[in-house]
Amino acid sequence: MNIVACLKQVPGTTEVKIDPKTNTLIRQGIENIINPFDTYALEEAVRLKDKHGGKVTVVTMGPPQADAALREAISLGADEALLLSDRAFAGADTWATAFTLSRAIVKLEKIDLVICGRQTIDGDTGQVGPEMAEMLTMPFVAYVSRIEEIKEAYLRVSRMTEEGHETIEATLPAVITVAKEINVPRVPSLRGIMRSKSAKILTWGIQELGVDKDSVGLAGSSTQVIKIFFPQRIHKAEIFSGDLEKQADALIDRLKSARIC
């Protein structure tokens, strides 16, 4: 079974600061990590490989420094790593990102399953996975919390919804995004770390992908971030008075009028 795990290198903090002029993240002085949600995708890919054989290829799009994320993935059990790096890829929105990733995936040896994290902790959109599935014309399941069965031509997964769990069957090859409930990622192994230090990381740009520079990066993006800002916080507290019963009634009325109960 050939599995692709997509991952993204993100700033290792949830307190990101935004440059008000360029509307981009200030990355200086912040350590980069593998997007935590993607570590579950990688772990699941490695577990599937351990169980069913085959290989795990990790793919990321990013600057040359993203090499570190791929090496870490190798130390965690990935077999091969592909870095999509080109100046033309810069400024990509989710559409252009999904396009670039999917063009790389079709160029890889026959793929059975593509696994992504449910979203990234910096962009938070959760769009790249489903967009990629669309572009690859593969079935897609989001928020997978358990892979129940996987056979040559199909898989059955349990996915989380707001109401509960759904069991879904899909034909392979397919794209899934996973929730953190799916596993507990391992710590790297010593042999893995040693291997990761000398592993060869394949790097592809627009030429290797055979794509036009206008279809990737900022040029290939159909959306553009105009402004990022923190919403103003408006605290509006209502204080009920009177005896306890009156207060309770007032609260119930208030909740009803707000259609909360």
Add this chain to the structure above:
Amino acid sequence: MDYFFNEQQKTIKDLARRIAEEKVIPVRAELDEKEEFPWDIVRDLAAADMFRVFIPEEYEGLGGGCMELCLVVEELSRVCSGVAVTYAASALGSMTLMEYGTEEQKRRFLPDIASGKKLAAFAITEPTAGSDAGNIKTTAEKVAGGYLLNGTKQFITNGGEAEIYTVIALTDKARGARGASAIIVEKDTPGFVFGKKEKKLGIRTSATRELAFRNCLVPESNLLGRPGLGFIQAMRLFDRSRPGIGAQAVGLAQGALEAATDYAQERVQFNQPLITMPVIQHMLADMAIQVEASRALVYAAARYVDSGARNVTEESAMAKVFASDAAMKVTVDAVQICGGAGYMRDYTVEKMMRDAKILQIYEGTNQILRNAIAISLRKRRARTA
């Protein structure tokens, strides 16, 4: 202090610390309280290749020596000495095999120890043979089809949990210690049974059990080296394993020093943090000196062992004695600095103080080891006189 580790050693140390912090810290209090064997952690260590560290590359290990083993033990012991000894005991149980085993024996047993699939243990101590290790009574009588073991081993670390035991038994009863041999006994061999898990003062997550052999037949192919050399093999083993106990002491003392420093920083009395008070500062400074001096001596001894030096008795004994005495003192002082809070089981230094005591006792009491050091001094004096 920079001890100039190579890349591989740094990698091993960093990963051991990560496992210690991510996997051991969250469960150490519960494991101690319930006296539960840390199987989940053993599996994490195995998955991270930690049991490969001390096994030669030919047998699916990473070919590390005493130094690398010490780095792992130190990092584990910094957060839980009971977990550290569980790991280290598997190395102890494999070392005689690595040194005296035949190619066939090594191929048979070492890969499973390297992968962490099986734990190992070493068994010499008996009810009548503690410091007087030569006074063992367990016999391994040569019979048709192998050796027939009878007798009892006491206080065996990893007893009952390990699969592979290196047992010192008398193949020639009449010759006493000179008739002892090292024999591999596998768990589930008929006639090999375990006593209950001992209730201990410290290192309570680790398993300590009695092993009983009742007409337990093991194949002749399980004998390690030549018969009659068992006692010498055991003494040589301890000479090479003692820096590991030193490392356990260094890690434990380091953990206690860090906990006490944190507490002294946070705790305010008389309107000032404890750490601003000279009396506390001097206690912490003395603890830090003890820890660093122990570490330097342990690393030096470990590197001396790895250099292939023929006789390391004195150096490894010094490292073990100094570091374990220091760990005892440092952990007692850590509890003292943390005061009433430190005495409570909710706070980690109380466990550290309990865990420290055994370090002065096992793998040669510090008194027996001082004897050994004194013997070396006398021998040297005799040679130069």
